[in-house]
Amino acid sequence: MADQTFSPTIVGFLCNWCTYAAADSAGVARMKMPPSVMVVRVMCSGRVDPLFVLTAFLRGADGVLISGCWPGQCHYKTGNLQARRRTALLTSIFDALELGMSERFRLSWVSSSEAPRFVRVVKAFDREITDLGPSPIQDELFL
Amino acid sequence: MNAKGAVLSADEGMDRAVIEWLKEALKREIFDAVLIPVETPAEDAFAYLLIQNPAILDRASPLPPVMPVQGGKAIGRLTMRGHLNDRVAAVVRPCEARAAIELTKLKQAHLTNLVLITLDCPGVLPLSDYLEDPAAGAARFAEAAAQGDRSPMRPTCQICHRFSLAQAPGADLHIGILRNGDGAAVIVPGSAEGERILEKMEMTEGDEGTRLVAQMLERWSAQVEEVVDAQLERRRQAHAEVQAAVAGADRLLDTFSSCINCHNCQRVCPVCYCRQCYFESTALKLPPDNYLARAASKGALRFAPDTLLFHLGRASHMALSCVSCGACEDACPMDIPVGQVFSLLADRAQDALGYVAGRSLEDPLPLVAYEMEELHDVEQPYIEIYHEQEVQDA
Amino acid sequence: MPEGATSSAFTPKGLRTNQGADETVRQLLRSLLERGDVEAVLALGRTGTGEEGVAYSLFADPDAFAPDGDARPLLPFMPANGGGLLSRLTLGGALVRPVAAVIRPCELRAFIELMKLNQGSLDNVFLISFTCGGVYPLETAVDGGLDEGMRGYWQGMEQGELDAAVRPTCRACQSFIPERADITVALFGEEHLDRQCTLYLNTERGAAFAQGLEGTAVTGGAEHAAIERSRGERDAFREELFAGVDGGMRGLIQTFGRCIGCHACKTVCPICYCQLCHFDSPDCEREPGYYEAELRRKGGLRVPPDTVFFQLGRMSHIALSCVGCGMCTDVCPADIPVSTIFSKVAASAQATFDYKPGRDLEEEIPLRTFREEEFAQVAT
Numbered sequence: 070m071a072d073q074t075f076s077p078t079i080v081g082f083l084c085n086w087c088t089y090a091a092a093d094s095a096g097v098a099r100m101k102m103p104p105s106v107m108v109v110r111v112m113c114s115g116r117v118d119p120l121f122v123l124t125a126f127l128r129g130a131d132g133v134l135i136s137g138c139w140p141g142q143c144h145y146k147t148g149n150l151q152a153r154r155r156t157a158l159l160t161s162i163f164d165a166l167e168l169g170m171s172e173r174f175r176l177s178w179v180s181s182s183e184a185p186r187f188v189r190v191v192k193a194f195d196r197e198i199t200d201l202g203p204s205p206i207q208d209e210l211f212l
Numbered sequence: 213m214n215a216k217g218a219v220l221s222a223d224e225g226m227d228r229a230v231i232e233w234l235k236e237a238l239k240r241e242i243f244d245a246v247l248i249p250v251e252t253p254a255e256d257a258f259a260y261l262l263i264q265n266p267a268i269l270d271r272a273s274p275l276p277p278v279m280p281v282q283g284g285k286a287i288g289r290l291t292m293r294g295h296l297n298d299r300v301a302a303v304v305r306p307c308e309a310r311a312a313i314e315l316t317k318l319k320q321a322h323l324t325n326l327v328l329i330t331l332d333c334p335g336v337l338p339l340s341d342y343l344e345d346p347a348a349g350a351a352r353f354a355e356a357a358a359q360g361d362r363s364p365m366r367p368t369c370q371i372c373h374r375f376s377l378a379q380a381p382g383a384d385l386h387i388g389i390l391r392n393g394d395g396a397a398v399i400v401p402g403s404a405e406g407e408r409i410l411e412k413m414e415m416t417e418g419d420e421g422t423r424l425v426a427q428m429l430e431r432w433s434a435q436v437e438e439v440v441d442a443q444l445e446r447r448r449q450a451h452a453e454v455q456a457a458v459a460g461a462d463r464l465l466d467t468f469s470s471c472i473n474c475h476n477c478q479r480v481c482p483v484c485y486c487r488q489c490y491f492e493s494t495a496l497k498l499p500p501d502n503y504l505a506r507a508a509s510k511g512a513l514r515f516a517p518d519t520l521l522f523h524l525g526r527a528s529h530m531a532l533s534c535v536s537c538g539a540c541e542d543a544c545p546m547d548i549p550v551g552q553v554f555s556l557l558a559d560r561a562q563d564a565l566g567y568v569a570g571r572s573l574e575d576p577l578p579l580v581a582y583e584m585e586e587l588h589d590v591e592q593p594y595i596e597i598y599h600e601q602e603v604q605d606a
Numbered sequence: 607m608p609e610g611a612t613s614s615a616f617t618p619k620g621l622r623t624n625q626g627a628d629e630t631v632r633q634l635l636r637s638l639l640e641r642g643d644v645e646a647v648l649a650l651g652r653t654g655t656g657e658e659g660v661a662y663s664l665f666a667d668p669d670a671f672a673p674d675g676d677a678r679p680l681l682p683f684m685p686a687n688g689g690g691l692l693s694r695l696t697l698g699g700a701l702v703r704p705v706a707a708v709i710r711p712c713e714l715r716a717f718i719e720l721m722k723l724n725q726g727s728l729d730n731v732f733l734i735s736f737t738c739g740g741v742y743p744l745e746t747a748v749d750g751g752l753d754e755g756m757r758g759y760w761q762g763m764e765q766g767e768l769d770a771a772v773r774p775t776c777r778a779c780q781s782f783i784p785e786r787a788d789i790t791v792a793l794f795g796e797e798h799l800d801r802q803c804t805l806y807l808n809t810e811r812g813a814a815f816a817q818g819l820e821g822t823a824v825t826g827g828a829e830h831a832a833i834e835r836s837r838g839e840r841d842a843f844r845e846e847l848f849a850g851v852d853g854g855m856r857g858l859i860q861t862f863g864r865c866i867g868c869h870a871c872k873t874v875c876p877i878c879y880c881q882l883c884h885f886d887s888p889d890c891e892r893e894p895g896y897y898e899a900e901l902r903r904k905g906g907l908r909v910p911p912d913t914v915f916f917q918l919g920r921m922s923h924i925a926l927s928c929v930g931c932g933m934c935t936d937v938c939p940a941d942i943p944v945s946t947i948f949s950k951v952a953a954s955a956q957a958t959f960d961y962k963p964g965r966d967l968e969e970e971i972p973l974r975t976f977r978e979e980e981f982a983q984v985a986t
Contacts, residue, residue, distance in 0.1 A: 119922040120884070127915050129903065140978060150976035157958050157984050158973060162921050165954030166947075167853035176985040190986070206855055210261055210268070210906045211253055211863050212914045245901055247909060252863030257940065259863065262897060265905030280866040280940060281910070289910040296894045298901065343864075343941050462655070469654025470747060472661070472685040474937045479868045488882050499698035503664060504705070507646050511667035512676065515648060515691055543868060543939040546658070547748040
C-alpha cells in the first residue's frame with residue numbers, strides 16, 4: 070500500500086542535447102509534472118558511469134532515471150548505445166542479487182522535440198516509484 | 213597532570229555503564245557524535261559506526277571481542293580530508309588511539325574536534341577463531357577478559373604492555389577497569405580536554421567522594437602496574453623466541469615461504485596509509501627480461517617476485533610507527549606470524565631511536581627529528597674504519 | 607596470427623605416454639628447458655624448507671623438474687592466479703623468447719581476458735593446461751597440512767570425482783576443460799594416472815615441443831563420459847551454492863556486514879588490473895561534509911564507509927570477465943564467500959550478453975562494443 074505522503078526522490082541523468090532540452094521545453098511551457106526528478110545534466114547518456122547509478126541508490130534515491138537521445142540520433146553517434154549496454158549489465162547484477170533495484174531503475178529515450186513524452190515518462194516513473202514505496206535502504210547504517 | 217578522575221558505577225556491567233555515560237554526554241551536547249563499534253546485522257562481527265542517534269548506541273560495544281577494522285584506520289579514513297566540524301568522541305582501544313596519533317603526525321588524520329576515549333584492553337580474539345562460532349567466541353572472550361587471561365587473544369595482544377593509560381598516555385579520557393569483581397570502573401582524564409569534559413559531566417565529587425575516588429584510582433594503578441610488569445617480561449621472552457625462530461636468511465625465508473603476496477597485512481595496517489603502496493607501483497613492474505635474467509642466474513625466480521623485499525621494505529617504512537596491534541597477522545590467509553615479527557622489529561627500531569609510536573602528538577617523528585650530536589655509536593665504527601683507510605692511503 | 611594460436615589448419619593430436627601424469631609433465635618441461643625450446647617455465651613449486659610454502663616460480667634450471675626437484679606443476683593449489691602472473695610477466699613488454707606456463711583452465715581464461723584488456727602479450731607464451739579437478743583452499747596449506755589434505759585427490763581425479771574438500775567455487779565450476787592451450791593434459795576422469803598420461807597437442811608448436819616424449823598416438827579428445835557426468839554433478843552443486851546466497855538488499859548487507867574493506871579480493875583478482883583502483887583513489891576519499899551530511903540524514907553511518915558500494919561497484923567493473931577462479935574467497939580475512947556471490951552475478955551478467963570470458967580472443971568484452979539494434983527491452 071503506497072504511503073500517501075511519500076514523495077519519491079528520483080535522480081535523473083538527462084543528456085544535454087535531447088532529454089534535457091525536452092525537459093527544459095516542458096518547463097517553459099509550464100507542463101505539469103511531479104517534482105520528484107532531481108536533474109543531473111550530462112553531455113550524453115553514455116557519460117553515465119554505472120557507479121553514478123550505484124551511488125545514487127546507496128545514498129538513498131528511490132529511483133534512478135537515465136534518459137537520452139534515440140538510438141541513431143546520439144549527438145556523439147553511439148554514446149547511447151553504450152548506455153544501453155551498461156543498463157543491461159546493471160540490471161543483470163541487480164536481478165542476480167534480487168536487490169529489487171531493477172524496478173527502480175529506468176532507461177528512456179526522449180528527443181529534444183518530445184517535451185510531452187518527457188512529461189509522460191516522468192509521470193509514469195513517479196507513479197511506479199510511489200507504488201514501490203521509499204527505498205528500502207534509506208535508514209541502512211551498514212552500507 | 214593531577215591524579216583526578218571519577219568512578220563509573222557499573223552495576224549492569226561495564227559496557228552498559230560506558231554507553232549510558234556516552235548517551236548523557238550526547239544529551240549535554242558535550243559531543244555531537246560517537247564513533248564506536250556496533251554489532252553487524254548478521255551478528256557475526258563488529259564494525260565502527262559514527263552515531264548521532266542515541267538509540268543506536270544501545271547496540272554498541274565499547275570493547276568487542278574482535279577488531280576487524282583497526283580503530284586508528286577508521287579515525288584516519290574519517291578525518292583524512294580534514295577534521296569534522298562535529299565534535300566526535302571515538303571509543304577505541306589504546307593501540308587504536310596510538311595509531312590515530314601516529315596518523316595525525318603523518319598528516320593522514322586530523323584530531324581537532326575528536327576526543328579519544330580509551331579503555332583498559334584485555335586483548336582481542338583472532339578474527340578467524342571468532343568467526344568459526346561468534347556466540348562461543350564472545351563467551352570465551354568475556355570469561356578470559358574477566359580473569360585477565362590473555363591466552364585466547366591475538367599473539368600480539370598476549371605480549372602487550374600498552375593496554376592502559378600509563379603506557380599509552382595519548383588519550384583524552386581513559387576508562388580503567390578494576391579486576392576482582394566489583395564491576396567498578398574509573399574514568400580518568402589524560403589531557404586538559406579530558407578534564408574539561410569530566411567537569412561538564414559533573415563528575416567531580418565532594419570531599420568524601422574524592423577520597424573514595426583516590427583510593428580506587430590507587431588500587432587501579434597498582435593493579436595495572438603489576439600486569440604491565442608481567443607483560444613486559446612476557447614480551448621480552450616472546451620477542452627472544454620470535455627472533456630465534458626467524459633470524460638468519462634461511463629461517464626468515466622459511467617464515468615467509470607460504471606468503472602469497474596478497475598484501476592483506478599492508479592493507480589492514482592502520483599506519484600503512486599510502487593510496488598506492490610502493491610495492492604495488494610501476495617501480496616494481498619491470499620488462500620480462502629482468503625477471504628472466506634473475507630466474508636464469510638463480511635457477512628459478514619466485515613469481516610474483518620480491519616477497520622478502522615487500523616485508524622488509526614495509527618494515528623499513530612503518531616500523532617506527534608500528535603500534536603492535538596485530539591486525540596484520542589477523543588478516544594473513546596463510547597464518548604467517550607477521551604481527552609477531554613486526555612487533556619485534558618495531559620495538560627494536562623504536563628503541564634504537566628512543567621513540568614510542570603513538571605515545572604523544574608532541575613526540576616528533578624520529579626520521580625527521582635529527583640532531584647534530586646524536587647516535588655517535590652508529591657512525592663511530594665507520595669513522596674508525598675510514599680513518600684506518602685514510603692512514604693506509606697516506 | 608600470433609604464435610601459439612590455434613590454427614584451423616592444424617589437427618590436434620593425442621599422445622599417450624607410458625609414464626604417470628606427474629612424470630610425463632616433468633619430463634616434458636625438463637626437456638623443453640634442456641633443449642632451450644623455452645627460456646623458463648612458470649609453474650608451481652615448493653618454497654622454503656618446510657611443507658607450507660607453495661608458490662609459482664619462473665624455473666630456468668631443468669633440474670627443478672627432476673623427480674626430486676622443487677617444481678610441483680600439477681599441485682592442486684592456487685597461491686595466485688597464474689593468468690594474472692602471465693599478465694604481470696608481459697606487461698612490461700612482449701616475450702622475445704618462448705616461456706612455457708602450466709596453469710589451470712580458469713587461469714588461462716583470465717589471461718585471455720587480460721589480453722583483450724591490453725594487459726600484456728600472448729607472444730611467445732606457450733600454454734600448457736589440463737582438465738581440472740579443482741584446488742584446495744589456501745588454509746589447507748597452513749601448518750603443513752597440504753600433503754595430508756590432498757591425500758584423496760588423485761584417486762578422485764582418476765574416478766572423475768571432485769574431492770569434497772576442494773574450494774566450493776571449484777566444485778561448481780563448469781569450465782574445467784581448457785580452451786586455447788598449446789598442450790592439454792588429460793587428468794580428470796582418466797584411468798591409471800600413475801602409469802600413463804594422455805596429452806592433447808592442440809597446436810603446431812604444441813606438437814613440436816612434445817617431440818621428445820615417447821608414446822602412442824590416440825584419437826578423440828579430452829571429453830568423455832566421466833566428464834559429462836561430472837558436469838551434471840557440478841551443475842547441481844552450482845545451483846545449490848547459488849541458492850545459498852542471501853537474497854535481496856538485506857541479504858547483501860548481512861553478508862558484507864563483516865566486510866572490513868581491506869580490498870584483498872580486488873588485489874588477488876586477476877581481472878582487477880587497475881594500477882590504482884577507483885575505490886582506493888581520491889575519488890572515494892570522503893570529505894568531512896560527506897560524513898556530516900550522512901550523519902544528519904540517517905543518524906549514523908559506518909566508518910570506513912562505502913563497503914557495499916565497493917562490492918557492487920567492483921561487480922559492475924568485472925562481472926563480465928569473472929572466470930570464477932575463487933581467489934577472492936580464499937583470501938578474505940572475514941571468511942565471506944565472495945567468489946560465490948561474484949560467480950552468481952557473473953553468470954547473470956554473462957548470460958545477458960551470451961558471453962563467456964576467455965573462450966575466444968576475438969570475442970570482445972560486451973561493454974567495449976555495442977550494436978545499433980539490440981536490447982530493445984532495456985529502454986522505454
